[in-house]
Amino acid sequence: MQFITRAQWGARPSRYALTYIGSTRGVKIHYEGTYVPESLGRPDAHGQCAARVRSIQASHLANREEDYSDVAYNALVCxxxxxxxxxxxxxxxxxxxxAALNVGHYAVCALLGSSGLTEPTDAQLAGLRDAVEWLRRDGDAGDEIKGHRDGHPTACPGGPLYAWVQRGAPRPGGGGGTGTPAQKYEPFPGADWFKRNPRSPIVTAMGRRLVAEGCSAYREGPGPQWTESDRQSYARWQRRLGYRGDDADGWPGRTSWDALKVPNV
Known part of the structure; x- marks a missing residue:
């Protein structure tokens, strides 16, 4: 785990003494829920991350309506x-x-937005797993990994990240998740592949999964030729996962595809 202490990122002192809890049922995953520039995800942009965490803490300390003691999260992952x-x-x-939800689970926030940078990187997903495992080891967190929206009316942690949570929050490359091994499912063929109007058994397998999930917009089929019905059906699946606006345009992305679990053909 690449861990950055409060002293290392320049945290301000807490406004009040923080409340001790002995254990939790698990961890809830959050995102910022605002615009995050895509440039933050560049490999050479890590030098900007500590400043962003300081900005989040400053905004929480300035929020007199919520009257936060400190940055709201137990950990944040860039x-x-x-x-x-x-x-x-x-x-x-x-x-x-x-108050009840705040003692039931710890909270870990991905530096990820509702616009701009919306797709978690593999490194970020690995870091989220590191944070969960740290809180299990050092904070007696239980086995549950949930999204902020589980139990509270919010879009957090956004469609892409919540799809990962629903898959059991697997560590990229295997391990740490739940369910059937990923190699039994069709790997994501890439966004551009669908826009080339493909004809493939993969399209049929995808359509059958969409039908099974109750997301069908088909009048007949599904079949091997990608059609507008496939796109409309996939848009229903994206909305099921919590995607909104342009993120639910019916063109598959890696996170929503992995959540659909299209069997190998």
Whole structure:
């Protein structure tokens, strides 16, 4: 784990003493829910991440309506996979929505937005798993990994990240998740592949999965030729995952594709 302590990222002191908790049922995953520039995800942009974490803490400390004690999260994870210590282990979060929810689970926030940078990098997913495992080891977190929206009316942590949570929050490259091994499913063929109007058994297999998930917009089929019905059906699947606006345009992306679990053909 690439861990950055509060002192290392330049945290300000807490406004009040943070509440101790002995254990939780698990961890809830969050995102910023605002615009995050795509440039933050560049491999050479990690030098900007500590400043962004300081900005998040400053905005929380300035929020007198919520009256936060500190940055609301127990940890934050940047697109480069570094885990920034927030409130830390054995400290009640301020992010999950209610007092009861805040003692039930820790909160880990990905530096990811509702626009701009919306797709988590593999390094970020690995960092989120690192944060979860750290909170299990040092904070007595239970086995649950949920999204902020589980139990609270919010779009957080966004469609792409919530799809990963629903798949069991697997570590990229295998391990740490739940369910059937990923190699039994059709790998994502790439966004451009679908826009080339493909004719393939993969399209049929995808359509059958969409039908099984109750997302069919087909009048007949599905079949091997990519059609507008396929795109409309896939848009229904994206909306099921919580995607909105241009993120639910019916063109498959890697995260939503992995969540669909199209069997190998």
């Amino acid at each position: 697109p480069h996979g570094y885990v920034f210590e927030g409130r830390g282990a054995h400290r009640k979060t301020g992010a999950n929505g209610t």
